[in-house]
Amino acid sequence: MPENSFSAATADSVIQAAYEAVEVQREAVKEFPGKAPGLVRALQALGDAQRDAGDNAAAESSYREALEAGKDLELPADVMANVRTSLATLLDFTGREAESLSYYEEAISNHEALGGDNLEVAAQLRNNLAMTYKCMDKFALAEQHYLRALETLENKRGRSSESVACVFNNLGSLYYAAGFPDQAKEMFEDGLQIRIEVLGENHRDVAQSLCNLATACHELRDNSAAQQHFEKSLGILEQQLPYEARSYETIGTDYIAMLEIIGEDAKADALKRRMEKLLSAV
Template sequence: MPESSSSSASNAVPTLPAALKEVETQRAAIKDYPGKAPALMRALQALGDLQRDAGSIQEAEACYREALDVAARLQVPADAVADVRTNLATLLDFNGREEESLPIYEEAITNHEALGGENEEVGAQLRNNVAMTYKGMGKFALAEQHYLRSLETLENRRGRKSESVACVYNNLGSLYYAAGFPDQAKEMFEDALKIRVEVLGDRHRDVAQSLCNLATACHELKDNVAAQANFEKSLAILEAQLPAEAASYENVGLDYISMLEILGEDSKAAAFKKRLEKALAGR
C-alpha cells in the first residue's frame, strides 16, 4: 500500500513538562537574540511531536504552525523548515483533514526537493501521500502526476529493483483501475509483481497482494483464467503464513469467492468457502 512519510526531531525532549519549559526558555531567548530562532524551532517541533504522539492534535498543530511562523520571520535552516512542514502536513492528513494538508504537502515537497540528496526521496514519498488524497477526491490526473514524479525520483536514486519503486507501481495500478483503465492497471500491477518477486522472493505477503491486484485487473479484462490463477497463487502464499496473515487471507478469499459466483462457478465457490472457513478456524 501507499507509503507515507513524517519527520520528528532527532533530539526530542523525553517528557512533556520539560518540552514545554524548553519552548518557554527559547521564546524568551529570541527576544534579545534572534539568532536563537533555530533552537526555538527545534523546541517547538519536539513539543509538537510529543503532543501528536499523546493524541493532542490541536496542540501539536499549534506548535508546528508557530514553528513555521518563526521560520517566516527569522533565519532558520532550510531542512528544519522542510521537516516541520512535513510533520504538519502528515498530522492534518492522518486526522481527517486531507484537503487542508495538500498545500502544506506541496510546500514540503518543494523544500525537500530543493535540498537535494536524500531529501529528494522524502519528497518522493510525500508525493505518494498527495497522490492518495487526489485519488480520493477523484482528481486522477493530479494523482497520476505525483505518482509519476515519485516513480522517476525513486528509480533514479534507488534503481528499478526496490520495494519503494514496486509500491509506486502498485499505487499507479490502483489509480488506473479506479479511473477505469484496466489495461494500464494490469501493466502496473505486473511491473510491481515482477519487482517484488525479485526483491522479496516469491512467498512474500506483498507478492500475494500484487497477485490479488493483478487477478482483479485480469477479471475486469475478461481474462478469467488468468484471474483465477493469480487469485489461487495469492491465496497459497497467504494460507502458508496463517495465522499471521489471517486477515489478508480472508479478504482475498472473499474476493475470489465473489468472482467465482459472478462467473457462475458456484460449486467451486462453495468448495473454496469451506476451505477458507476451515483454514481460518484453525488459526
C-alpha cells in the same frame, strides 16, 4: 506499574521535557532573535511528542506555531521542510486531506531544493500527495505526482526496490479507479515482478500484488488468469497463517465474490468451506 500506565507516564515525561525546551527557546529568542531556528525545532519536537501521545490537536497547534515563528526569517531550509512535512501528514492522516495539500506542496519544494537524501523524502511525500488527490478523484494530479515520485526513486534506488514497487502498485490502483484496467494491469505486473525479485515469491506483499493483478484481469474479462493469480495469492497467505489471517480472509472474500459473478458457484462454495476450516483453526 501496568505497561500502559508506564507508557503514559513516559509520554507525559517526554512532553513535559519538550515544553520546557520550548520555554527555554522562547526566552532565548526574546534576547537574541537569531535563535529563532532553535525555537522552531523545539516546537516541532513538542508537536512530535504530542502527536505520538495521540493529542493531535495540541500537535497541530505546535506545528502551526513553529511555522509562524519561522515566518519571514531566513532559516535553514531543512527546518521549515520538516515542520511542513509533519503538519501535512498530521492533517492528511486525521481526515483533513484538503487542508494538507498546500503543506505537502511546500514541503516537497523544500526537500527537493535541499537535494541529496531529501529527494527521496520528497518522493515519498509526492506518493502521499498523489494518494490524497486520488481520494479526491483528481486523477490527473495524482498521476503527475506518482510519476514524479517514481522517477526520483528509480534514479536514487534503481528499479529493483520495494519503494519503486509500491509506487507501481499505487499507480495501478489509480488507473483501475480511473477506469483504465489495461494500464492498471501493466503497473501491477511491474510492481509484482519487482516484489518477487526483492522480497521473494512467498512474501505477503507479493500476495497482495497478485490479488491486485487478479482484480485487473477480471475487469479485462481474463477470468482464467484472474483465478490463477487469486489462488497463488491465497496459497502464499495460507502458509503464513495465523499471522496473515486478516489478509487471507479479505483476499479470499474478494475471490469468492468474483467466482460467484462468473458462475463458478461450486468452486466458490468449496473455497468458503476451506477458508472457514482454516480460519477457525487459528
